[in-house]
Structures are given as C-alpha cells and as structure tokens.
Amino acid sequence: MQPDDLKMTNSFIINTTGVVKRFRTNFALKGLDLKVPKGISGFVGRNGAGKTTTINVLLGLLRANSGEATFFGLDCWRDSYIIKRRLGVMHEVNAYPSSFTGGHFLAHVASIYEISQSKQRIKAVLKDVGLSDAANRSIGTYSAGMLKRLGLAQTLLGDPEFVILDEPTANIDPMGRITMLNHIKKLYKEKGTSFLISTHILSDLEKVCNWLSIVDSGKIVDQGDIKDLAEKYSANTYRIDISNPGLFLEKIHHVECVEKAWIEEGNICCKVQDANVFYNEVLKIATELNLTLKGLQQMHCTIEEIYKATAGANVYEI
Ligand SMILES: Nc1ncnc2c1ncn2[C@@H]1O[C@H](COP(=O)(O)OP(=O)(O)O)[C@@H](O)[C@H]1O
Ligand SMILES: [Mg+2]
Numbered sequence: 001m002q003p004d005d006l007k008m009t010n011s012f013i014i015n016t017t018g019v020v021k022r023f024r025t026n027f028a029l030k031g032l033d034l035k036v037p038k039g040i041s042g043f044v045g046r047n048g049a050g051k052t053t054t055i056n057v058l059l060g061l062l063r064a065n066s067g068e069a070t071f072f073g074l075d076c077w078r079d080s081y082i083i084k085r086r087l088g089v090m091h092e093v094n095a096y097p098s099s100f101t102g103g104h105f106l107a108h109v110a111s112i113y114e115i116s117q118s119k120q121r122i123k124a125v126l127k128d129v130g131l132s133d134a135a136n137r138s139i140g141t142y143s144a145g146m147l148k149r150l151g152l153a154q155t156l157l158g159d160p161e162f163v164i165l166d167e168p169t170a171n172i173d174p175m176g177r178i179t180m181l182n183h184i185k186k187l188y189k190e191k192g193t194s195f196l197i198s199t200h201i202l203s204d205l206e207k208v209c210n211w212l213s214i215v216d217s218g219k220i221v222d223q224g225d226i227k228d229l230a231e232k233y234s235a236n237t238y239r240i241d242i243s244n245p246g247l248f249l250e251k252i253h254h255v256e257c258v259e260k261a262w263i264e265e266g267n268i269c270c271k272v273q274d275a276n277v278f279y280n281e282v283l284k285i286a287t288e289l290n291l292t293l294k295g296l297q298q299m300h301c302t303i304e305e306i307y308k309a310t311a312g313a314n315v316y317e318i
Pocket of ligand 1 (some may be wrong): 054
C-alpha cells in the first residue's frame with residue numbers, strides 16, 4: 001500500500017472543505033464541502049449551481065480562492081499532475097474529428113498519452129462501451145449517444161481508477177442514456193472503477209448511483225448514501241391526493257410545521273416537522289375549504305424528491 005492509499009483508508013476519495021471560487025464579482029462556489037466515496041456518485045444541481053467549476057477545481061484547472069480540496073488525499077492544485085494520471089475525465093463539451101473513425105481517434109489519443117499495448121486497450125474499451133461494431137465508421141456518422149460513449153471510451157483508455165463525467169447524458173435520447181448508464185454500472189461491477197457523475201437529469205442517477213451530493217448556489221445542501229438520504233427525507237415527507245391542489249397548497253404553505261410544500265404530478269408534497277400536527281392541519285384545511293381528501297401517505301423518496309426537499313427547487317427548472 002502506498003502512503004496516499006493509507007491516508008485514503010476509511011475516508012473519502014474527494015474531500016473539499018470550504019472551497020470558494022470567485023469569477024470577478026460572481027461567487028461560483030461559496031464554501032463547498034464536497035465528500036465523495038468509492039462507488040458511483042451523483043453530483044446534482046440546477047444549471048449554474050457550480051458543478052463544472054467544482055470539477056475544474058478538483059482537476060487543478062482552476063485555483064480556488066480559499067478552502068481545501070483533496071483527491072486521493074492529494075492537494076488538487078499542487079498535486080494535480082499526479083491526480084490526473086489516476087483519473088479519466090469527460091468534460092461537458094467535447095469536439096471530435098468527424099473524418100476519423102472511432103478506432104483511429106482512440107489510437108491517436110493513446111499515442112498522445114503514451115498508453116502501452118494500445119491496440120488491446122482500444123479493443124477493450126470499445127467493447128466496454130458497446131462501440132466495437134462502429135470502430136471502423138467515421139465519427140461524423142455517430143449519433144449523439146455514440147459520441148458520448150466514444151468520450152467514455154476515451155476516458156477509460158488509461159485504465160483509470162476514478163472517472164469524472166460532466167453531464168454525460170445531456171442531449172442524448174432516453175435509449176442512449178440507458179445504454180450509457182448500463183455501461184457505467186457494468187464497469188463498476190466488473191472492474192471496480194469509481195465514477196462521479198455530474199448531471200441535472202436526476203432520474204438517470206436513480207438507476208446507477210449509491211451516493212448523492214446535491215449542490216445549490218455553490219454550496220452542498222446535503223449529501224450521503226442514497227438509501228440513507230431516501231430514508232431521511234421519506235421520514236417526514238408526505239404526499240396528499242386532494243381535489244383542487246392549487247387552493248390547498250396556498251393554505252398548507254402557511255402551516256407552521258410545514259417546511260416545504262410543492263405540487264408533483266397533481267399531488268401535494270410536504271416536508272414537515274411534526275406528523276401529528278400536520279395530519280390535523282390537513283384535515284382542518286380540507287374541511288374548511290370543502291375539499292375531497294383522496295389520499296395521504298408517506299413518500300418513498302426518489303432522487304428527484306430528495307432534490308426538491310433539499311434545494312426546494314422546481315425540478316422542471318433545473
Ligand atoms: N469562466 C467563468 N467566468 C465567469 N463566470 C463563470 C465561469 N465559469 C462559471 N461561471 C459562473 O459560475 C457559476 C457556476 O457555473 P458552473 O460551474 O458552470 O455551473 P454548472 O456546471 O452547475 O451548470 C455560474 O454562475 C456561471 O455563470
Ligand atoms: Mg456544467
């Protein structure tokens with residue numbers, strides 16, 4: 001075991017404390033405490049929340065104004081060269097030479113990074129991402145999903161232990177997204193490759209992640225094991241099926257024990273402090289307004305619901 005690995009035992013692979021990053025007068029990160037363990041982790045937040053800035057700080061492409069950021073127990077700015085050799089990164093925006101075939105492009109990348117036994121590696125990564133059959137086709141003929149998978153193949157060439165994917169499923173169709181995520185899951189299961197997936201498409205994460213870090217306005221609003229988060233937010237989150245939900249929402253907002261209330265698929269969702277007080281208030285309001293209460297149940301939290309309960313955002317806006 002290397003000294004770095006020793007330091008990593010029982011701790012997080014990525015660990016930032018109070019990271020601040022300012023662009024002139026705009027604070028993109030306002031004291032970010034990001035913790036990411038081994039496994040497949042989701043890094044979620046609306047557009048402009050600070051995901052890409054965070055990734056750039058982690059990669060040593062941007063220097064934080066203050067705070068601490070470590071990756072594998074190493075300093076993200078000072079040791080970025082060593083860190084990057086252990087990583088695969090797919091940036092949010094990528095451009096590929098459309099006249100190259102997928103195979104030629106990867107051969108080109110392998111030669112730049114002096115990857116040994118490149119032929120075998122290229123064959124293996126193309127298989128890993130399901131592009132073996134398209135290896136000899138020019139990139140110009142690839143679909144958006146295939147381009148993202150080519151990007152994933154590129155990040156895997158050096159056999160990294162940790163892969164960062166910035167918005168890997170943005171702009172690709174649902175089938176392409178499922179294929180991409182299945183490959184990620186398979187890589188973790190078969191090779192133990194860890195992933196940090198930044199995305200604003202929350203439903204994608206449900207299928208693959210075991211850890212979630214939620215960022216809003218440059219700060220982590222909550223993070224943890226997905227099962228723990230789901231339990232934490234289900235414990236005091238309720239779904240109400242009621243006639244005229246709009247009218248009911250106006251009233252329930254003002255009830256003291258209700259922390260947050262929103263409408264989802266025609267139902268009211270509430271995060272509350274005290275379930276008993278809440279039940280009584282719901283019945284009182286329904287009677288007062290002469291509404292029909294069709295159902296009231298505790299929510300089993302999906303990632304979307306956890307996100308809404310934490311960031312309080314309208315999911316359709318992120
Ligand atoms: N190079 C830059 N110069 C100025 N402002 C930036 C720059 N990069 C990001 N920002 C700002 O920082 C904030 C966070 O952006 P970003 O990290 O790209 O968010 P996300 O990836 O979550 O969409 C936004 O307000 C964005 O406008
Ligand atoms: Mg981004």
